[in-house]
Amino acid sequence: MAIGKRLKAGYANIDRNKFYSLDEAVALIKDGAKAKFDETIEIALNLGVDPRHADQMVRGVIELPHGTGKTVRVAVFAKADKAEEARKAGADIVGAEDLAEQIQGGMMDFDRCIATPDMMGVVGRLGKVLGPRNLMPNPKLGTVTPNVTEAVRAAKAGQVQFRVEKAGIVHAGIGKASFDAAKLAENVKAFVDAINKAKPTGAKGTYIKKVSLASTMGAGVKLDIASLSA
Known part of the structure; x- marks a missing residue:
């Protein structure tokens, strides 16, 4: 299988027991x-937290200094002037009850969902659809806001939302292979810094246990955590 061969070739240059500097x-x-x-x-x-406990949940958002390189499709729940503002800001899909019906019908052609506060009564009914996909608008993440222009701009500029999974793992895309190495390194440091700032009150012992990098089709590389703050 081609992917197997590619991974094998990738690991040929990587010491799987070594912790590499960021560069x-x-x-x-x-x-x-x-x-x-x-x-x-x-x-x-890999974080030293158990997200089943509310005081150990790690969640947040960061705007990476050099973006993610990904084209982000944004859906906005808004009406009247706010709907027009969202369209002018570059939102890909804008609607209200009609958008809710489309989503309930299976339309999920977007990567980020934003809502004005007055639309949360409608959006709240979509919790079972949007929640599992980490798309539910949330005031803490800046996706429930009257300032739709800024929210759409941030989403399009490479803002990354993160949320720890059951096993205490957080993962995210932090750039593209075509990015300059220095820009990738800056994005990595910014993301790790955001995770550190999001450290929950209930976290005990070592907070960040392991960090690794990989490309979509490539082998993983373990990072020397100390090099991330150098």
Whole structure:
């Protein structure tokens, strides 16, 4: 199988027991991204938290300094002037009750969902659809807001939402293989910094246990955590 061969080749240049400095890791990942498309560079962090407890939930949002390189489709729940404001800001889909009906009918052609506060009565009915996909608008993440222009701009500019999963893992795309190595490194540091700032009150012991980088089709590289604050 082609992917198996590619991974095997990728691991040939990587010591799986070694913890690489950030610069070394980025260089290895970029060098190993040989797919015919521009691979996404993904970060994964193992955290010392149990998200089943409310005081150990890690969640937040960050606008990466160099964006993600991903084209983000944005849906906005808004009416009247706010709907027009959303369209002018570059929202891909804008609606109210009609948009809710489309989503209930299976339309999910968007990556981020924003709502004005007055629309949450309508949006709230979509919790079972949007919630599992991490698309439910949330005031803490800036996706329930009267300022739809800023929210759409931030989403389009490469804002990343993160949320710890059951096993204590957080992962996100932090750029593309075509990015300059220095920009990828800055994005990694910014993301890890955001995770540190989101440390919950209930976290005990070592908070960030492991960090690794990988490209979409490539092998994973373990990072020396100390190099992230250098």
